[in-house]
Amino acid sequence: GQNIDQPTEMTATEGAIVQINCTYQTSGFNGLFWYQQHAGEAPTFLSYNVLDGLEEKGRFSSFLSRSKGYSYLLLKELQMKDSASYLCAVNNAGNMLTFGGGTRLMVKP
Amino acid sequence: GAVVSQHPSRVICKSGTSVKIECRSLDFQATTMFWYRQFPKQSLMLMATSNEGSKATYEQGVEKDKFLINHASLTLSTLTVTSAHPEDSSFYICSARWGREFNEQFFGPGTRLTVL
Numbered sequence: 726g727q728n729i730d731q732p733t734e735m736t737a738t739e740g741a742i743v744q745i746n747c748t749y750q751t752s753g754f755n756g757l758f759w760y761q762q763h764a765g766e767a768p769t770f771l772s773y774n775v776l777d778g779l780e781e782k783g784r785f786s787s788f789l790s791r792s793k794g795y796s797y798l799l800l801k802e803l804q805m806k807d808s809a810s811y812l813c814a815v816n817n818a819g820n821m822l823t824f825g826g827g828t829r830l831m832v833k834p
Numbered sequence: 835g836a837v838v839s840q841h842p843s844r845v846i847c848k849s850g851t852s853v854k855i856e857c858r859s860l861d862f863q864a865t866t867m868f869w870y871r872q873f874p875k876q877s878l879m880l881m882a883t884s885n886e887g888s889k890a891t892y893e894q895g896v897e898k899d900k901f902l903i904n905h906a907s908l909t910l911s912t913l914t915v916t917s918a919h920p921e922d923s924s925f926y927i928c929s930a931r932w933g934r935e936f937n938e939q940f941f942g943p944g945t946r947l948t949v950l
Contacts, residue, residue, distance in 0.1 A: 758938075767927050767941040768878070812877060822868075822939060827877040 727751045729825035731813050736831045737803055745798045745811050745828045753818020759787050759798045760812040762827070768812055771798065800830075808832045836862045838930050840942035847918055848950055854914045855945045857928030863908035864930035868939060869901075872925040884911050918949040 728750045737743040749757070756775040760768035774780055774789035774796060786799040800807055813825040837860040847853050857867055866885050870878040882898075884890040884905035892898045902914040911930075915922055925946055929939040 765925070765944070765946070767944045769941070770938065773938070821880065821883065823880070824877045829875070 727815075727817070727823045729813055729815055729823060731811075731825040731828045733826065734829045734831070736833060737800075739803055739805060739832055739834050741803050742799065742801050743803060743830065745800075745813075745830070747796045747798075747813030747825055749794050749796070749813070749815050749825075751815045751817050751823060754791060755816040755818060755820060757787075757789055757796050758814040758816065758822065759785075759796075760814060762810045762812055764810075771811075803832050805832050805834070836860075836930070836932070836940040838864075838928065838940045838942040840926075840928055840945050842945060843943060844946045844948075846948045846950065849919055850917055852914055852916045853918055853947060854912055855926055855928075855947075857911045857913070857930065857942050859909045859930040859932075859940070862930075862932045864911075864932055865908065866931045867905055867911040868929045868931075869903060869911075869913050870927045870929070872927060872944075878927060881913075915947065918947070920949045923947055923949045 731747045758773050759771040761771050762768040772787035779788045784801045789796045810827040810829050812827045814822045839858045841856045869881045871881050872878050880893050881896045882890045882892045884903045886905050886908050890903035905911040925944050927944040928942045931939050
């Protein structure tokens with residue numbers, strides 16, 4: 726079966742760093758995506774990891790450990806506009822995306 | 835990046851009516867399009883996968899006679915919610931991919947359906 730877990734909600738302070746974790750158990754693995762979604766809008770692509778290690782892109786970084794079935798999204802220098810839901814999605818062996826429940830991040834002044 | 839549009843962005847309809855939602859890939863040919871449904875404060879749930887020129891593949895629990903999907907061309911897929919009921923009220927999002935092998939899915943802006 727498919728099981729992707731991430732925390733439901735997180736709160737952080739403007740300017741701080743926050744790490745959003747995602748653990749997965751899926752039938753096959755062909756990469757992991759992180760998306761950002763503001764309320765009432767479609768998801769927007771943030772990062773993609775298929776090999777173990779850290780991918781850095783500006784203020785956002787994503788890490789993957791395939792052996793542990795684990796990924797995290799790291800957001801640095803948080804801004805108020807980063808308040809959104811962050812979705813972890815696994816591309817399985819059939820090239821289909823399975824989404825986790827999403828983590829609602831609230832950034833406070 | 836690739837652009838995917840959806841129309842309408844919002845629709846309100848009476849119970850028992852049918853609603854058609856269009857998903858278009860504007861600057862690429864989409865071999866595969868996906869339809870997702872998202873209830874408030876929940877994540878995206880895949881409803882069906884449609885490949886151009888063939889029947890859609892529905893996920894378990896999704897009624898194919900209620901959610902009709904047509905992928906008539908490489909740039910257009912439609913989802914028709916037939917005999918809509920209030921419990922069908924949701925955010926419907928399509929995505930498109932240009933190959934059958936792995937590559938990124940590009941998401942449309944979503945359609946907010948409210949059934950009265």
